[in-house]
Amino acid sequence: MSPTSATWIAADWGTTHLRVWAMSSSGTVLAQATSDDGMGRLTRDGFAPALDRLTADWPRVPVIACGMVGSRQGWVEAAYAAVPCPPLADDLTAAGDRTHIIPGLKQTAPADVMRGEETQVAGFLALNPGWDGVICLPGTHTKWAHVSAGEVVSFQTAMTGDLFAAITGHTVLRHSTAAGWDDAGFLLGVDEALSHPERLATRLFSLRAEGLLNALPDATARARLSGLLIGAELAATRAYWLGQQIAVIGAGTLAGLYVAALGAQAAPATQVNADRATLAGLTAAHRRWKDRP
Template identity: 70%
Template sequence: MTPDWIAADWGTTNLRVWAMSQSGSVLAAAKSDDGMGKLSKDGFEPALLALVDGWISETTTVIACGMVGSRQGWTEAPYATVPCAATPDRFAAAPTTHANLSVNIIPGLRQNSPADVMRGEETQIAGFLALNPKWDGVICLPGTHTKWAHVSAGEVVSFQTSMTGDLFAAISEHTVLKHSIGSGWDEEGFAQGLDDVISKPEKLAARLFSLRAEGLLHGLANETARARLSGLLIGAELAATKPYWLGQQVAVVGASTLSKRYVDALATQGVHATQADGDRATLAGLTAAYRRFREL
């Protein structure tokens, strides 16, 4: 099996690759836990070849997105400054020793004021726009660092990052609330947390400790505490990003479970967001980047 090119989504913790046809069809897929965070500079090429060596028979183009292009990655792919097209017109070539391997990394995006950066999410934005031509509005990309991007006429105009996923992990694992947060889920608990903080975001810190107190005094279930914590943090995020989503057409792009929580949360504010699959958007974005690369 010889693909026409290879797509790679290379994040901090994982590497995913797809053997692709010229038309953008997936011929094969593979993944590993060789993310950027565990590799030295000379470890990237071996990590990639461990997955794709059998796909290479002549000079093969790899289009990669994500943290592989960060300062700590294989090679730094300079940021493009917004407003700019979601599909790049320049790539960073990674140094390789394999004679038939050409690795090209998609640049991230930067915003000078207020200062912000993204790396990887721009490819999902490009993919969503490729799948939904002439779409204008706001794209929410939930995750460890959730992005809210205003897009218009195929360009990313501005964006804002919220560290909601990081905060959830830090609070639930490294504070006193680690004794109260369990597994499972409670939809009513999520809705209550959301409502509490959207109406009074200034009380977030106090609402957080009440999760511990209610567990001790009133037997608040751990799964309810977990859902309410998520509601509190996503609610605080919605309060902070209101200028982005208020009165806008909104799409939420990402993993299904987390994306649905954002869609549900936005619905409580009268915003009926479109939910889109993150993996599909990533592949569509990588395909758009490959086609752009061939034009250059």
């Protein structure tokens, strides 16, 4: 299919990448493109040229964007909507001559914010009308959102991905967790952390000691480290997911780890394709923008 018949463009504009889809009026994807012109490498006057470069061969049509493009360091700051509220705010924030940015969500107590994930939540709800429960969105900063009656009631962020990267890259455990994976080791780490989350700091150093004294393989140490951190996150968010319907939005290995960890706690979760949820959310936002008074 040719992008020349596109009537609008969907954009997922994060910190490291810009992804765009040329969309038909019926919501069909006609073409897609990606660049590394994420928010983190652009100055405020660089966003419009970055978008124009990536879509140069497409019609110059309206753009609906989500993600860090609407942050304080982004193109234009899109003010947060306060929960409890629907994941999509009533108004989009204009940027440039054709782009409209979806606002993120905020929570005042305990303080928390999200940008981009609200669009995936909206997309999931569009694909699953009437669904109530908890949505987990794994990533560098994993979000847990409690959804009821079409609204995000509350949410919580865990910096588990950041912690894993920092520990494996900048602590003594970098010598013991270089590569590889061990599924059994991961589940053991999850169980250890859930059983005794207060022991997390001491269990981390034990991975190094076991490597030195008992030849613990790097693959097992790496998987147990991940399990310990995700297990500690599950312990901290237990009030969210326990006894709830759970959906995990994400592609690939990381989302699968959360599904496995939850399943081991007799908390079955459904894994949902992240791109499909994002596109469904952007499409819902475009529909509301197009039909505005």
